[in-house]
Amino acid sequence: MGVAWRAESRAVAQRLEAVARLYTIRKRQYVEAEFWHTDVYEAVAAEVSAAQNLSRWRAGSQVNTAVSLFERLPAVAAVFARGDIDYRMVRFALRRTANVDDGTIGELDAALARHITRWMRFSDKKLTDRLDMWVAKFDPAGVRVPPAAKDNRYLDVAPDSLGMAFVGGVMNADDAAALDQRLEALAATVCANDPRSHNQLRADAGGALGRGEVTLACQCGSEDCPAAAVRESAAQVVIHILAEQGTVDGTSDNPGYLSGFGVLPAEEVRAAAGKKTAKLKPVRTPAAEPEKGYRPSAPLKDYLRWRDLTCRFPGCDAPVESCDVDHTTPWPFGITHASGLKHYCRTHHLIKTFYSGPGGWRDEQRPDGTIVLTAPTGHVYTTEPHGGELFPALAVPTAPIPDADAPRDPSEKSEKMPRRARTRDEDRRARIERERQQRIELNAERKRQREAWLAATYEPPPF
Incomplete structure (x- = not known):
């Protein structure tokens, strides 16, 4: 296990070094691309994406990691290349030293390379504390400032298991409260005989909310259902599903495809196709003759x-x-x-x-x-x-x-080519300068509070 672990680290280091070398070559080759919207980072990420069959985002992340590691922390990179530390340690080191001044990073890099192998057993929290301690020794303004919680809000809608999707995120509290009440209100529009659980009703209410409907369709099956009101829609929402005709007809159980979310089970396809609002449209193979204009019909x-x-x-x-x-x-x-x-x-x-x-x-x-x-x-x-x-x-x-x-x-x-107002490096330096200024102000405020506390608690000697 130990031999395999070290070999894995060496292999990852070798791969990242190849990415960094490719970036150096392309940076010399594409000198004019510095202000291009699709700059050298994107160009190298495209080659990494193709060579490793990665998404653009993962390839770009790899380029950023490789360039930062071999340009800013070459001594740590050498420890990594020997297999003495793993990729987790490299990511943490890069993240916690990102704001260190260019004139200081070399000394810090050498110091980290001497000590970092002893920190492999640390938890994420302890490792963050140890790295921040060393950053503070060399460049107090370079210690990272935690982002404000408000800046980390997001809401994701992503494919999950077959025919399902994941929805989750972090929102402003007042927005989340409004969403929570809206889901509860929609879930409450069915009758008491609806067979779904409360969680299932809230999940289905999310779909109704997305379609702009003001009530949730009851599934009790009774013709006299008191909740059988006509559903209204406040928004025109269209989803696209691709399926074979046999799947729609019920003569085949081949799955369909929900645009943006992936494969959809055959029964889900038939349920969607059977709705009153569904529009079935055949996909036609183009004619043999090309079209005359630039834009396709x-x-x-x-x-x-x-x-x-x-x-x-x-x-x-x-x-x-x-x-x-x-x-x-x-x-x-x-x-x-x-x-x-x-x-x-x-x-x-x-x-x-x-x-x-x-x-x-x-x-x-x-x-x-x-x-x-x-x-x-x-x-x-x-x-x-x-x-x-x-x-x-x-x-x-x-x-x-x-x-x-x-x-x-x-x-x-x-x-x-579409142009950038500032280069990627200029954007990075501007972000670092903002965060360094925040750290300087935080350090000054802590010093002021400490001195005020000492002044308030100090008692002069009785002579």
Whole structure:
């Protein structure tokens, strides 16, 4: 176990060092990208995402960790590379030293490298305290300031188990109280014979609240139910479910797909399709002839949406609702057809467009929607449409792709890239400066309070 643990740490350190080296290379290569919206961090994250089949968020987090570790804590990185500490220790060290002044971080790094191996047994709380103690020795203003609780509020809605979703978060107390009362009020609109538990009624009330309904449909099954009022809706809410016709008809139990949440059991699909407000719309395979305009027609966009389901970049699972439709070969040289169109999220669309050309990203598309991407390193990655994998009828070749060579991108193409007001490093330094100033003020206030307490309790000698 010990040998395997050390080998794991060495392997992670080696991987992060490779990411940091790649960032150094790309930073020299893409000098003009510092103020680009999709900057060098995003460009390197795209390569990390493709190489490791990670989401954009996880790849970006890895880039930030690797660059910070090898630029700010190289001595700690060397201890990590020997397998003497693990990734947890590295993350804590980076987090607690993030605000340390650049002129001081080298000395602190050397001190941490000498002591950090003895802290592996510490709990998260004890480890935080020990790291903060060493930061305070070298740079008192660099000790992290806990964020205000109000700044950490959030509300997540995410896929959970099959056909279910998780909803949870931290809200302002008055908002949470209003939500709690609204759920209770909706849950109370059913009759006493409704078979659901109180928790189940509150959960179902959340759905009714999302649809803007003022009452919850009772499930007692009685024709004389006193709660059988007509439900009203204050908002027009639309959800999209993809399923085979046999699933809707009941002749098949193949699951469907709820956009943004994943696979949906067949019985859930039929329940949704059986509602009075449900609209059933067939997904039609595009005609063989490409369309003439730049923008795809509504039926073609509908087909592309269900064929792809997510961004087509390797590792990216951004839903199509937040993606752009991209011509694989730039229009008008490429075709406006399912064989020549696919979805990229905005970041990967910009990377494909602006980090392309000789030595950059290149992509090609097959008639069945398969995308073949070649990275700047020459590595080749293939992605199949997610909808086509779940529903094979959507992965059939739609039309042959005519040969077309688009001219090279003009040298002034970079002028069209969306720009940042400040670089990523400038944003980081501004955040650190704000937090350091908070720490200085907190330290000054603590010193003032201590001196006031000493003055109030001090008794001069009797002579």
